[in-house]
Amino acid sequence: MSRLRFEIENQSPDSQARAGTFHTLHGPVQTPVFMPVGTHATVRTQSPDSLRACGSTVLLSNTYHLFLRPGVEVFRRLGGIHRFMNWDRPVLTDSGGFQIFSLPHSRKMNEQGAHFQSYIDGKMHMFSPEVSIEMQVAIGSDIMMVLDQCVPSTVGHAEAETAMELTHRWAIRSLAARQDSPQALFGIVQGACFPDLRKRSAEFLTQLPLDGFAIGGLAVGETKSQREDTTEFAAALLPKHLPRYLMGVGTPLDILEAVHRGVDMFDCIIPSQLAHRGAAFTSEGRLQLRRVLYKFSDVPLDDKCDCPTCTSYSRAYLHHLYKAGETLGVKLLTRHNMTFYHRLMAEIRGHILAGDFASYYRTKRLELALTDNSHETVAQ
Ligand SMILES: [Zn+2]
Incomplete structure (x- = not known):
């Protein structure tokens, strides 16, 4: 049973677009939805009142950044991100995978997790699926993401396959680490721009009791048509009754194109950037x-x-x-x-x-x- 109780209100004829509502611990979210990015538990220059007034219903925040500053203890003692930043609507946290694998800081990784150096004080940290979930539980987000190994969408088949398989093993560990938390957890379909890998990834992940699925690894180097083709292909492999989230995309046109291909959720830094x-x-x-x-x-x-x-x-x-x-x-x-x-x-x-x-x-x-x-x- 999904923790989000996603209901589809209408499915568009002649398109894969659908409108629905899911229910979080901090209220309902109507889809398709755009989530502003609040990297450091704030959408830069915008107060929560301003965000509510312009129509934001769910924010994204970044586990990696919050892990480094202010750190897990602040959220444990102060009671989670909603109270901390005075935002009473839903929050989705990413897992930290994208930042660890894309930011130019020394890192080393193995089956257990990724070791990386803090950009704030130079200290070494280890981030594993368990550490990521522990942090997201402390943040108290409504929707958590599994830790994934994010590789550029332009890598070769072998590299994409290795990263995808690790992401699958990490998804199982993330689910186990969630235990009985009422927070929802999404899996992330990887596989760069290779249809056979995207298919395998979707087939594997949709066997797990996850509450929704993201299409990951796009908006990082591929062409617009590769992005649209991969989105269309991957979205069609995902269960109809769960929300689909295209991570990090995109411009208004990208969003329209992805809704047409059956995607429900988006986040992007473009409007603030x-x-x-x-x-x-x-x-x-x-x-x-x-x-x-x-x-x-x-x-x-x-x-x-x-x-x-x-x-x-x-x-x-x-x-x-x-x-x-x-x-x-x-x-x-x-x-x-x-x-x-x-x-x-x-x-x-x-x-x-x-x-x-x-x-x-x-x-x-x-x-x-x-x-x-x-x-x-x-x-x-
Ligand atoms: Zn205006």
């Missing part, structure tokens, strides 16, 4: 607020958006904040970009429920191509 660089998603495409052409622009960032940034400030003011290096600019643009993502998800869900997602998808993907292929050049 682009805000830090002065870029905003708008109904006219992606805008770069640092550009001098906005110096005298007395119009809202996006006149089709009702977020406080768009209803209160001009493009000229936002441009000025970026030129002056004021953090309010980042805060206002992050708020707007998050609103853009959540509005997109609500619109997608609305069309799936209404039964006309397939025609919406065909039109919307052309519109979103504007935000995907835009002038990202930063005129400093």
